[in-house]
Amino acid sequence: MQIELLPAVEATLARLRNRMLIGGEWVAASDGKTQDVINPADGGIIAVVPSAGADDVERAVGAARRAFEDDKWSKARPADRERLLLRLADLLEANAQEFAQLETLDNGKPIMLSSRVDVPGSVEYLRYIAGWATKLEGATVDVSFPRPRQGGEYFAYTRREPVGVVAAIIPWNYPLMMAVWKLGPALATGCTVILKPASETPMTALRLAELVSEAGYPPGVVNVITGRGSSVGPLLSRHPGVDKIAFTGSTEVGRDVGHSAIDRMARVSLELGGKSPVVVFDDANLKAAIPGAASAIFANQGQACTAGSRLYVQRSIFEEVVGGVAARAAKMTIGPGLAEDTQMGPLVSQRQADTVCRYIQEGVQSGATILTGGNRLDRPGFYVEPTMLTGIAQSSTVVQEEIFGPVLVALPFDDLDEVATLANDSGYGLAASIWSSDLSRVHRLTPRIKAGTVWVNCHNMLDPALPFGGFKLSGMGREMGRAVLDLYTETKSVCMLV
Numbered sequence: 001m002q003i004e005l006l007p008a009v010e011a012t013l014a015r016l017r018n019r020m021l022i023g024g025e026w027v028a029a030s031d032g033k034t035q036d037v038i039n040p041a042d043g044g045i046i047a048v049v050p051s052a053g054a055d056d057v058e059r060a061v062g063a064a065r066r067a068f069e070d071d072k073w074s075k076a077r078p079a080d081r082e083r084l085l086l087r088l089a090d091l092l093e094a095n096a097q098e099f100a101q102l103e104t105l106d107n108g109k110p111i112m113l114s115s116r117v118d119v120p121g122s123v124e125y126l127r128y129i130a131g132w133a134t135k136l137e138g139a140t141v142d143v144s145f146p147r148p149r150q151g152g153e154y155f156a157y158t159r160r161e162p163v164g165v166v167a168a169i170i171p172w173n174y175p176l177m178m179a180v181w182k183l184g185p186a187l188a189t190g191c192t193v194i195l196k197p198a199s200e201t202p203m204t205a206l207r208l209a210e211l212v213s214e215a216g217y218p219p220g221v222v223n224v225i226t227g228r229g230s231s232v233g234p235l236l237s238r239h240p241g242v243d244k245i246a247f248t249g250s251t252e253v254g255r256d257v258g259h260s261a262i263d264r265m266a267r268v269s270l271e272l273g274g275k276s277p278v279v280v281f282d283d284a285n286l287k288a289a290i291p292g293a294a295s296a297i298f299a300n301q302g303q304a305c306t307a308g309s310r311l312y313v314q315r316s317i318f319e320e321v322v323g324g325v326a327a328r329a330a331k332m333t334i335g336p337g338l339a340e341d342t343q344m345g346p347l348v349s350q351r352q353a354d355t356v357c358r359y360i361q362e363g364v365q366s367g368a369t370i371l372t373g374g375n376r377l378d379r380p381g382f383y384v385e386p387t388m389l390t391g392i393a394q395s396s397t398v399v400q401e402e403i404f405g406p407v408l409v410a411l412p413f414d415d416l417d418e419v420a421t422l423a424n425d426s427g428y429g430l431a432a433s434i435w436s437s438d439l440s441r442v443h444r445l446t447p448r449i450k451a452g453t454v455w456v457n458c459h460n461m462l463d464p465a466l467p468f469g470g471f472k473l474s475g476m477g478r479e480m481g482r483a484v485l486d487l488y489t490e491t492k493s494v495c496m497l498v
């Protein structure tokens with residue numbers, strides 16, 4: 001049954017029509033251009049937002065720069081930065097239901113997911129990162145210079161300083177969470193921000209911007225601009241007024257952003273794609289491994305950078321595991337995200353559904369067998385069945401490239417050495433999971449896997465305290481945990497003769 005939209009959601013959609021937040025003011029694009037926001041569940045238009053241009057980027061960077069240099073923000077005490085973030089977390093929690101519905105309406109994901117993961121996970125992250133605002137520390141350093149003849153001593157220490165104006169560019173798969181993963185550490189460390197949500201899913205970032213103002217942040221500390229990444233993105237990443245770019249998205253775009261940043265030595269962190277292996281050994285507890293492998297790929301319609309999209313199963317249990325995962329996939333309830341029993345919603349866009357279907361066809365043309373799924377649903381909206389492919393070579397496109405949809409490829413392996421090679425035979429290195437009851441196997445394989453995160457007997461467990469990021473093409477830098485502070489601060493060494 002489809003749940004009814006809260007009046008608050010309708011009111012938000014009306015109130016935020018064609019408005020974005022620049023320098024504390026809610027404005028349209030200076031040239032009046034707009035873009036539509038589509039509901040993936042039926043293809044209808046749910047909102048109209050500004051399509052920012054060069055003038056708007058100029059205004060936003062100017063506002064963020066002024067706010068950064070301004071006494072009010074640069075002199076904010078750590079305890080005040082902590083308190084503001086905690087207030088923002090409280091406001092988000094108080095509006096949790098509205099945010100969950102808005103996210104589902106905009107992105108298509110099941111309401112179960114947005115209300116149990118996206119929104120509470122974002123609240124929790126804000127609270128976690130708030131604590132770091134008061135725990136930024138340098139060190140005193142004993143230096144070994146020769147004693148000065150005229151007497152005196154050297155005293156040296158380091159301090160952490162905010163990197164400055166941050167441009168945050170985020171994707172559409174976890175829109176609110178990605179916004180919070182960038183805003184949180186930037187605000188905790190004393191930076192100011194221009195946030196550019198994905199064109200497919202700008203609504204929760206805009207609503208969050210309202211809460212930022214309500215929480216009491218000075219104008220210009222957070223600016224949210226909507227618009228086409230292909231134009232706004234380069235304007236931000238090449239802008240001399242932007243000190244750091246925090247990007248999450250595709251490897252292709254990330255590479256461009258990285259080049260623009262390095263050209264002018266702006267700081268940059270990149271969280272990019274993945275093609276994560278799920279390795280199931282013959283001693284694994286299959287009661288956990290089979291549902292685990294299914295949700296590793298099919299959660300969020302497979303639109304997760306950490307999706308377990310390559311399933312490697314030891315040969316003696318291959319049929320059993322693959323059959324079990326396929327059976328679960330076939331039973332998933334597909335429907336609009338706002339229906340309470342939906343386990344798999346639509347993909348985010350027509351374009352994404354087309355891309356995913358093209359990959360499935362390509363897999364079939366290169367000899368794959370479809371174990372389950374393979375089709376688009378014949379109804380409005382962007383629905384693709386959970387799909388599983390077998391009988392395919394490791395070198396094939398569907399095994400090598402990130403599909404970013406509900407498509408799982410399954411291959412058998414014989415021993416640990418072979419699966420270590422197969423798991424690493426990918427340009428990406430974001431995550432992996434190992435399913436086994438044999439600790440020695442787990443410990444032998446874990447260090448050999450070239451990935452930023454390795455899960456054992458679980459998958460997709462992200463915690464605010466645990467660093468997250470990629471090896472290889474999956475990016476640069478670690479978000480979350482203490483590690484994220486390095487991305488938003490500069491270290492200054494101070495040496496004085498006293």
Ligand code: NAP
Pocket residue numbers: 169170171172173174196197198199200227228229230231232233234237248249250251253254256257270271272273274304305402404430474475
């Ligand atoms: P995308 O095209 O790279 O878009 C990501 C963001 O970049 C969007 O806000 C987009 O704006 C903007 N953008 C587009 N062109 C740009 C340019 N030339 N310069 C600067 N910014 C630009 O990726 P997507 O298709 O939206 O998202 C899916 C990808 O993100 C997947 O590859 C996935 O693995 C990756 N991802 C990685 C992580 C992670 O944590 N590692 C998390 C989530 C997703 P528009 O929307 O306006 O185009």
Ligand code: MG
Pocket residue numbers: 198229
């Ligand atoms: Mg895009």
